Amino acid sequence: xxxxxxxxxxxxxxxxxxxxxxxxxxxxxxxxxxxxxxxxxxxxxxxxxxxxxxxxxxxxxxxxxxxxxxxxxxxxxxxxxxxxxxxxxxxxxxxxxxxxxxxxxxxxxxxxxxxxxxxxxxxxxxxxxxxxxxxxxxxxxxxxxxxxxxxxxxxxxxxxxxxxxxxxxxxxxxxxxxxxxxxxxxxxxxxxxxxxxxxxxxxxxxxxxxxxxxxxxxxxxxxxxxxxxxxxxxxxxxxxxxxxxxxxxxxxxxxxxxxxxxxxxxxxxxxxxxxxxxxxxxxxxxxxxxxxxxxxxxxxxxxxxxxxxxxxxxxxxxxxxxxxxxxxxxxxxxxxxxxxxxxxxxxxxxxxxxxxxxxxxxxxxxxxxxxxxxxxxxxxxxxxxxxxxxxxxxxxxxxxxxxx
Amino acid sequence: xxxxxxxxxxxxxxxxxxxxxxxxxxxxxxxxxxxxxxxxxxxxxxxxxxxxxxxxxxxxxxxxxxxxxxxxxxxxxxxxxxxxxxxxxxxxxxxxxxxxxxxxxxxxxxxxxxxxxxxxxxxxxxxxxxxxxxxxxxxxxxxxxxxxxxxxxxxxxxxxxxxxxxxxxxxxxxxxxxxxxxxxxxxxxxxxxxxxxxxxxxxxxxxxxxxxxxxxxxxxxxxxxxxxxxxxxxxxxxxxxxxxxxxxxxxxxxxxxxxxxxxxxx
Numbered sequence: 001x002x003x004x005x006x007x008x009x010x011x012x013x014x015x016x017x018x019x020x021x022x023x024x025x026x027x028x029x030x031x032x033x034x035x036x037x038x039x040x041x042x043x044x045x046x047x048x049x050x051x052x053x054x055x056x057x058x059x060x061x062x063x064x065x066x067x068x069x070x071x072x073x074x075x076x077x078x079x080x081x082x083x084x085x086x087x088x089x090x091x092x093x094x095x096x097x098x099x100x101x102x103x104x105x106x107x108x109x110x111x112x113x114x115x116x117x118x119x120x121x122x123x124x125x126x127x128x129x130x131x132x133x134x135x136x137x138x139x140x141x142x143x144x145x146x147x148x149x150x151x152x153x154x155x156x157x158x159x160x161x162x163x164x165x166x167x168x169x170x171x172x173x174x175x176x177x178x179x180x181x182x183x184x185x186x187x188x189x190x191x192x193x194x195x196x197x198x199x200x201x202x203x204x205x206x207x208x209x210x211x212x213x214x215x216x217x218x219x220x221x222x223x224x225x226x227x228x229x230x231x232x233x234x235x236x237x238x239x240x241x242x243x244x245x246x247x248x249x250x251x252x253x254x255x256x257x258x259x260x261x262x263x264x265x266x267x268x269x270x271x272x273x274x275x276x277x278x279x280x281x282x283x284x285x286x287x288x289x290x291x292x293x294x295x296x297x298x299x300x301x302x303x304x305x306x307x308x309x310x311x312x313x314x315x316x317x318x319x320x321x322x323x324x325x326x327x328x329x330x331x332x333x334x335x336x337x338x339x340x341x342x343x344x345x346x347x348x349x350x351x352x353x354x355x356x357x358x359x360x361x362x363x364x365x366x367x368x369x370x371x372x373x374x375x376x377x378x379x380x381x382x383x384x385x386x387x388x389x390x391x392x393x394x395x396x397x398x399x400x401x402x403x404x
Numbered sequence: 405x406x407x408x409x410x411x412x413x414x415x416x417x418x419x420x421x422x423x424x425x426x427x428x429x430x431x432x433x434x435x436x437x438x439x440x441x442x443x444x445x446x447x448x449x450x451x452x453x454x455x456x457x458x459x460x461x462x463x464x465x466x467x468x469x470x471x472x473x474x475x476x477x478x479x480x481x482x483x484x485x486x487x488x489x490x491x492x493x494x495x496x497x498x499x500x501x502x503x504x505x506x507x508x509x510x511x512x513x514x515x516x517x518x519x520x521x522x523x524x525x526x527x528x529x530x531x532x533x534x535x536x537x538x539x540x541x542x543x544x545x546x547x548x549x550x551x552x553x554x555x556x557x558x559x560x561x562x563x564x565x566x567x568x569x570x571x572x573x574x575x576x577x578x579x580x581x582x583x584x585x586x587x588x589x590x591x592x593x594x595x596x597x598x599x600x601x602x603x604x605x606x607x608x609x610x611x612x613x614x615x616x617x618x619x620x621x622x623x624x625x626x627x628x629x630x631x632x633x634x635x636x637x638x639x640x641x642x643x644x645x646x647x648x649x650x651x652x653x654x655x656x657x658x659x660x661x662x663x664x665x666x667x668x669x670x
Binding site: 034180187194195287303 | 462464509511533534
């Protein structure tokens with residue numbers, strides 16, 4: 001079993017080759033990319049210690065993204081399920097509607113610092129694409145978003161946002177026409193344009209530096225949550241933190257400040273989509289998009305196709321950092337089907353005022369399964385990491401309605 | 405056949421020309437067809453590269469992606485590739501063959517088992533696109549132990565300091581990527597500038613055989629003839645695609661193309 005190091009940020013627990021626990025991550029990339037990612041690593045290590053840059057980041061988080069996102073108890077759902085107290089960290093209330101806003105903003109800031117004028121990113125659900133397009137516009141950068149044609153059609157509202165913000169949306173029609181192909185195409189674009197383009201990988205995946213930047217950016221969520229918990233409870237109570245996992249960027253941000261706690265004190269639970277679930281179905285380690293990770297493959301080692309109603313979860317791989325959390329026993333992973341996620345959305349929106357997108361609906365599904373088995377003193381917190389409007393059409397198709 | 409890669413360069417040098425190296429995808433568009441193509445073009449080749457198709461090829465342009473897709477659609481597997489190499493080597497024992505692919509395919513198969521299979525079937529060299537220096541040190545050693553040439557890559561973005569380290573740990577052949585791109589794009593720099601980059605590498609260690617690849621076509625090949633070797637891949641894959649689309653025989657069309665390429669460098 002891999003042992004986590006205490007008091008060292010999770011993202012920094014790698015060796016000089018970028019491996020976590022000798023097993024996950026690394027830099028499996030073409031020679032052409034080596035120098036640009038090395039330069040980016042140096043720049044990032046400098047910036048994360050640079051007070052002026054941190055001030056700028058905080059300024060953007062506060063004034064551009066709207067500051068602290070709310071944390072509140074779901075009284076009706078708690079009463080209905082009759083077990084644990086259920087709390088919501090409503091990250092979807094951010095300007096930008098999802099945790100990807102942090103990650104996109106930080107990438108645009110880094111791009112600006114690097115002196116590059118072009119920024120390119122991949123997107124599945126369109127949340128990262130939309131936020132990157134908006135951040136690029138704000139910071140006067142030229143932006144290209146790579147997106148599978150299947151996702152372009154199922155997440156149309158976000159595509160409109162991207163185009164309205166002036167980004168070029170590049171349709172990717174190869175393979176399964178979803179996120180995995182979008183990431184591949186975006187990396188190809190980077191290999192061909194790394195001299196003038198900053199690559200913003202949409203989740204905590206890819207070569208070492210890309211997942212570090214991502215998880216560093218989203219960790220804002222747990223910094224806020226820690227303060228909010230202490231304000232509400234006077235201490236960090238016995239907790240279960242439930243988060244959906246696609247690539248795993250929101251969970252890493254939601255959990256970051258709590259990694260060093262004992263798992264009996266703060267339990268970390270990741271919820272994947274049932275047919276895109278490398279972490280919860282004992283998939284093998286494979287190399288995908290530059291890193292070793294738990295990933296769905298066929299026997300020959302070809303990357304497997306996945307199926308999920310949720311575009312953001314329709315991805316065969318997972319962050320190397322989740323591999324580390326799984327193998328160290330720090331987090332546990334489960335999954336929920338399309339049907340379960342839809343049922344969760346139905347119940348949550350009937351009882352409460354939040355409107356989760358399909359991605360966090362998976363996390364809510366696990367919360368609904370778990371809460372009745374627990375005591376009143378147990379605190380469940382769900383990261384409601386995305387707003388549902390982008391899935392309105394899918395919800396109407398599947399459920400026959402979309403709540404007001 | 406030991407050192408057959410070195411021999412191939414020696415022969416080309418004695419004829420005062422660069423070595424001609426082809427890249428096709430093993431199994432494109434079927435197992436038999438890909439072997440027929442290779443058999444037919446090998447008379448004009450000095451070294452043959454065969455691609456191991458992977459469905460997430462992050463460094464390949466459209467042409468090679470199409471070839472890989474066709475090969476996978478027709479069910480090619482790693483074990484088929486080894487037996488096809490064996491068949492090829494049976495008739496052309498002195499023609500060096502290099503397999504080129506992504507690390508996932510090897511990782512999944514098992515490094516040791518993979519290298520042993522390569523050795524047993526007659527593979528002379530390996531190019532692993534996404535296993536770059538220094539991460540490839542152990543694997544390169546494993547190859548050397550089994551008399552397989554591990555081909556290091558050098559890109560336009562590689563610094564001179566890094567270049568020296570890469571050359572130091574390289575075997576008999578080095579692959580220079582011509583331009584900042586995936587495979588098969590147009591050359592972004594003049595051929596003059598590409599040769600200048602090539603000379604920088606040669607100056608560090610003149611005895612290494614340095615080949616240039618990525619974006620080489622009928623139009624550009626003759627201007628690059630001072631290299632030790634030239635790799636043409638996407639242009640050939642494109643010809644296979646075109647032949648299949650026009651319902652023509654890819655074997656004859658690709659052979660004609662390779663003949664033309666050869667004529668441009670002799």
